[in-house]
Amino acid sequence: MTSRAERPVAPSGGLTATLALLSFVVPLSTDMYLPGFPAMARELNTDAAGVQFTLTAFLVGLAAGQLVLGPLSDRYGRRKPILIGAGVCMVATALCAVAPTLSMLIALRFVTGFAGAAGVVVGRAVVTDLATGAVAARLFGLLMALGGIAPIVAPLAGGVVVGGTGNWRAVFWVLASASALMFVAALARVPETLPAERRHTDGVGALAKAAGSVLTDRPYLGYTLAFCLATAALFCYISASPFLLQNVLGFSVGAASTVFSVGALTATVSTLAGSRLVGRHSPRLLLRAGLALMLAASIAALFLALTGHLARTWALGLIGAAFLGLGQVFATATGLALERVPHAAGTGSAVLGMLQNALGAAVAPLMGVAGEHTAIPLFAGMTLCTLLASAALFLTRQKDGRSRAARSDDPASAPDREGTVDLA
Numbered sequence: 001m002t003s004r005a006e007r008p009v010a011p012s013g014g015l016t017a018t019l020a021l022l023s024f025v026v027p028l029s030t031d032m033y034l035p036g037f038p039a040m041a042r043e044l045n046t047d048a049a050g051v052q053f054t055l056t057a058f059l060v061g062l063a064a065g066q067l068v069l070g071p072l073s074d075r076y077g078r079r080k081p082i083l084i085g086a087g088v089c090m091v092a093t094a095l096c097a098v099a100p101t102l103s104m105l106i107a108l109r110f111v112t113g114f115a116g117a118a119g120v121v122v123g124r125a126v127v128t129d130l131a132t133g134a135v136a137a138r139l140f141g142l143l144m145a146l147g148g149i150a151p152i153v154a155p156l157a158g159g160v161v162v163g164g165t166g167n168w169r170a171v172f173w174v175l176a177s178a179s180a181l182m183f184v185a186a187l188a189r190v191p192e193t194l195p196a197e198r199r200h201t202d203g204v205g206a207l208a209k210a211a212g213s214v215l216t217d218r219p220y221l222g223y224t225l226a227f228c229l230a231t232a233a234l235f236c237y238i239s240a241s242p243f244l245l246q247n248v249l250g251f252s253v254g255a256a257s258t259v260f261s262v263g264a265l266t267a268t269v270s271t272l273a274g275s276r277l278v279g280r281h282s283p284r285l286l287l288r289a290g291l292a293l294m295l296a297a298s299i300a301a302l303f304l305a306l307t308g309h310l311a312r313t314w315a316l317g318l319i320g321a322a323f324l325g326l327g328q329v330f331a332t333a334t335g336l337a338l339e340r341v342p343h344a345a346g347t348g349s350a351v352l353g354m355l356q357n358a359l360g361a362a363v364a365p366l367m368g369v370a371g372e373h374t375a376i377p378l379f380a381g382m383t384l385c386t387l388l389a390s391a392a393l394f395l396t397r398q399k400d401g402r403s404r405a406a407r408s409d410d411p412a413s414a415p416d417r418e419g420t421v422d423l424a
Contacts, residue, residue, distance in 0.1 A: 026120055061111060064354070095106045211344070226389045299383055367381065
């Protein structure tokens with residue numbers, strides 16, 4: 001039996017950087033074209049909800065892609081799905097730049113999300129293949145933080161591209177170039193981390209058995225729901241932010257991009273801090289504290305929006321507080337969830353990613369139902385999502401020791417805690 005220490009691993013810095021890049025391009029594709037939303041609405045002859053549906057299509061594709069590609073990586077290995085997904089993502093993104101209609105752009109955004117899912121879902125499975133415990137938690141936190149750089153860079157870069165060219169389509173040419181870089185890096189740096197003897201080679205039955213073991217693990221479901229619902233609160237903000245910042249709070253396009261990036265920087269710094277705190281403090285404690293801060297900030301912002309007192313200072317301060325809490329969720333929840341199911345890391349990562357993006361796709365168009373000049377749907381959505389995320393933690397209230405796989409009699413599925421690889 002091949003131990004974790006014996007599995008092929010790329011140089012730690014190179015593999016970690018490549019996994020970060022794979023995580024980077026997806027949020028870059030999500031956020032970079034946000035400054036162009038008003039211009040897109042005018043050129044494509046649609047409204048705010050219509051433009052937001054391109055984001056919904058991307059997130060639906062991302063959810064579906066993870067649900068398909070994660071289990072397939074448990075059967076066929078990690079490297080091939082990553083390479084195929086990166087290549088398709090590059091081509092589909094380039095086609096978005098020349099899409100003549102809203103309907104075609106929506107379809108291409110779905111394809112882009114589906115293909116881009118490979119880097120996210122299989123990348124998480126690679127981490128689970130190579131590390132467990134606090135090492136995995138730190139690495140997940142690091143990747144989330146590095147991936148969080150994308151929301152900082154994306155709106156600023158998008159604002160520069162849209163403002164400099166006067167054309168939102170130029171953003172997709174930049175994204176196509178980023179996807180090409182992602183493909184080259186994956187080709188050069190991502191090894192095969194799932195040995196043939198650990199793959200689910202018995203067809204649909206084995207994949208169904210793996211999925212069943214994942215979906216019946218209560219702590220896994222609790223941590224997954226907490227993470228995904230907290231992320232849905234973020235998607236409420238991502239979808240509504242162009243209209244909140246420009247139409248409600250009165251910022252220019254450039255200033256709105258800067259404000260959005262500062263919020264993303266807050267979440268990134270908080271995630272980095274959380275990844276450092278793991279090992280000194282309980283990840284579960286950090287997760288609960290993060291959700292509590294998110295909930296308090298969202299409720300306060302909703303109250304101010306309902307009473308008509310949502311001034312710039314209060315709005316930005318409370319959004320920043322919510323992002324501080326979100327960083328703690330990002331630093332802990334993914335590692336806590338996937339540590340429960342090391343025997344089916346691809347499937348576990350797929351379920352987490354699918355639910356994350358399905359919820360994001362569901363909330364995005366709802367943010368525009370009351371028009372472009374109110375923040376009430378945004379903060380109501382953030383409050384509800386965070387409240388449900390906090391409630392999901394009740395599912396984790398059982399003895400949370402070794403995972404179900406580790407308690408089984410199958411030595412191939414038991415985590416080898418002495419053979420972890422610290423890639424960070």
